[in-house]
Amino acid sequence: IAHELRTPLMIGSGYLHALNKGVLTKEQLATSMETITRNVDQIVTLTNDILFLQEMDLVLPEFQSVNMVEVVDRVIDKYKEKAQARHITLTTKGGNNISNIQGDVKSLERAATALVDNAIKFSAPGGEVEVSFAEQGNQVSISVRDHGIGINPEIRSRIFDRFFHLEKNGDELYSGVGIGLSITRQVIHQHKGTLDVQSVFGEGSKFTMTLLKWK
Ligand SMILES: Nc1ncnc2c1ncn2[C@@H]1O[C@H](COP(=O)(O)OP(=O)(O)OP(=O)(O)O)[C@@H](O)[C@H]1O
Ligand SMILES: [Mg+2]
Missing domain, CATH: 3.30.565.10 (Histidine kinase-like ATPase, C-terminal domain)
Structure with missing residues (x-):
């Protein structure tokens, strides 16, 4: 699980740093944005699932x-x-x-x-x-x-x-x-x-x- 969170975080952060430095070409910029979006989405999904499990433990929903x-x-x-x-x-x-x-x-x-x-x-x-x-x-x-x-x-x-x-x-x-x-x-x-x-x-x-x- 650590790996599944860390990998997209590292990738996203790597691309963001490159963006910040302004060293990317226009084409690289577009693919970077795509990669960042995909990796952030992955982190969001996993985080939501983990929180969902956690909340299920705590709150008994009204049926x-x-x-x-x-x-x-x-x-x-x-x-x-x-x-x-x-x-x-x-x-x-x-x-x-x-x-x-x-x-x-x-x-x-x-x-x-x-x-x-x-x-x-x-x-x-x-x-x-x-x-x-x-x-x-x-x-x-x-x-x-x-x-x-x-x-x-x-x-x-x-x-x-x-x-x-x-x-x-x-x-x-x-x-x-x-x-x-x-x-x-x-x-x-x-x-x-x-x-x-x-x-x-x-x-x-x-x-x-x-x-x-x-x-
Ligand atoms: N329909 C299925 N056919 C064959 N194996 C299955 C099936 N459903 C679940 N499994 C087995 O049970 C494991 C656990 O399933 P689970 O849905 O919890 O995790 P996952 O699908 O591997 O990952 P995630 O659901 O987080 O994307 C699977 O990795 C697989 O080995
Ligand atoms: Mg599954």
Whole structure:
């Protein structure tokens, strides 16, 4: 984590010093600004995630009636371009007449985002990611399924740990710091729900959040 913060800070600061000295050409100026922006954005995202986890520890949000189908639609909207760029199809199933659940909409959107983000990241180009909804008794479940790399049984017990991150699988490198699933786990825990994972190494994974219905 120190590395993930320090690197963009060092890069940003390096470029800023060069800018200050006035030694850059016009072309270098443009690319410098781009690099600084990208690196600062990275620091902002990571800082927000860390603070989000911290705040989740402290404040128990007041729960409201939340439509998870709408929450997931927003997440999918956010990821449309990224999925398209990697030729991954993002679909939903079973979203008709799903009951509202009790929860905090912002936290739940962050929790669902982490699952969709992973499903896309750990899928090969051309893969399919499906979010499905189901309800049973007083519970609603939301599953995110992919046909990506799957989870090696050796790391299975650590994937929910804060800052556990898989850098590499075969020749493939993966970005991230290992914060997504710990956010999802914490959010679901605060909602008195459950978060389960089923996965076959080399075949794919399915993460399921189960939440309590509203009244
Ligand atoms: N859909 C998935 N398929 C395969 N492995 C997964 C999947 N989701 C999570 N994992 C494993 O769990 C680890 C932790 O996931 P998590 O979302 O917390 O971190 P990350 O995705 O590596 O980084 P970040 O979420 O901070 O960008 C991943 O590095 C990966 O090893
Ligand atoms: Mg992640």
